[in-house]
Amino acid sequence: MSELLENGRFTGIVKEVSDLNQMPEEYRIAIGKIVASHVVNELTGAQRFDEPAIQYAPTPKDKWLTCRIAMEEYGHHVKFDRLATDMNLDPALLDPTTRHNSIFDQPVEDWNEFVVFKAICDLAEIIQVEDLAECTFLPLRDLAIKTMPEERFHAGFGRDRVKELCLTEEGRVIVQAGVNKIYPNILPFFGNPNSRNNEMYRRWGIKKRTNAEMRAVYTQRVKNLIEGELGLNVPEVA
Ligand SMILES: [Fe+2]
Numbered sequence: 107m108s109e110l111l112e113n114g115r116f117t118g119i120v121k122e123v124s125d126l127n128q129m130p131e132e133y134r135i136a137i138g139k140i141v142a143s144h145v146v147n148e149l150t151g152a153q154r155f156d157e158p159a160i161q162y163a164p165t166p167k168d169k170w171l172t173c174r175i176a177m178e179e180y181g182h183h184v185k186f187d188r189l190a191t192d193m194n195l196d197p198a199l200l201d202p203t204t205r206h207n208s209i210f211d212q213p214v215e216d217w218n219e220f221v222v223f224k225a226i227c228d229l230a231e232i233i234q235v236e237d238l239a240e241c242t243f244l245p246l247r248d249l250a251i252k253t254m255p256e257e258r259f260h261a262g263f264g265r266d267r268v269k270e271l272c273l274t275e276e277g278r279v280i281v282q283a284g285v286n287k288i289y290p291n292i293l294p295f296f297g298n299p300n301s302r303n304n305e306m307y308r309r310w311g312i313k314k315r316t317n318a319e320m321r322a323v324y325t326q327r328v329k330n331l332i333e334g335e336l337g338l339n340v341p342e343v344a
């Protein structure tokens with residue numbers, strides 16, 4: 107495998123699923139873990155957050171847009187699941203009851219929490235997808251590029267609704283409470299700063315940034331929105 111690495115990094119391209127057979131086992135493991143995590147988390151998010159939010163949506167237009175968001179999140183699951191099937195991934199890796207992200211264990215209680223969630227949680231997803239959109243495995247890169255505009259729409263939808271809420275003092279209090287509740291739960295999403303998995307992903311050109319770098323970019327983007335644009339506070343988290 108060392109002959110594939112230049113200065114400890116793989117900079118080649120793996121064009122198709124069938125080409126994975128020619129790659130070292132560690133590459134297949136790394137791609138499998140990333141694909142599996144998307145299969146599981148896109149489904150769990152759609153089931154626990156986006157689909158229930160349809161009933162919270164206060165107007166027909168909001169219901170329509172929330173149906174679209176739920177449809178797109180289920181769609182992300184279906185597309186990643188297709189790739190997982192093509193790759194013959196172990197079904198045990200794809201079990202959402204055991205393997206989903208802890209973000210999804212605290213459900214949103216109402217419409218306002220949902221829009222705060224979309225505004226800041228989908229920003230975290232965008233940062234992950236940014237790296238995958240330049241990764242060395244083309245089927246995954248293509249999928250990331252295709253899903254990115256939809257993730258941007260979800261975050262933008264949340265941002266617009268949060269801005270509307272912040273036009274009143276009562277709304278500002280609601281948004282601040284939502285940020286205080288949701289933001290600390292999202293930070294662990296980026297993983298351990300000394301993660302062996304992240305090291306493996308960077309070695310094989312699947313991710314570009316360390317977990318700490320991604321978390322720092324995330325915190326800055328949340329601050330730009332919540333503090334810069336809305337004049338609210340991002341809570342300090344140890
Ligand atoms: Fe998604």
Ligand SMILES: [Fe+2]
Binds near residue numbers: 179228257
């Ligand atoms: Fe999304």
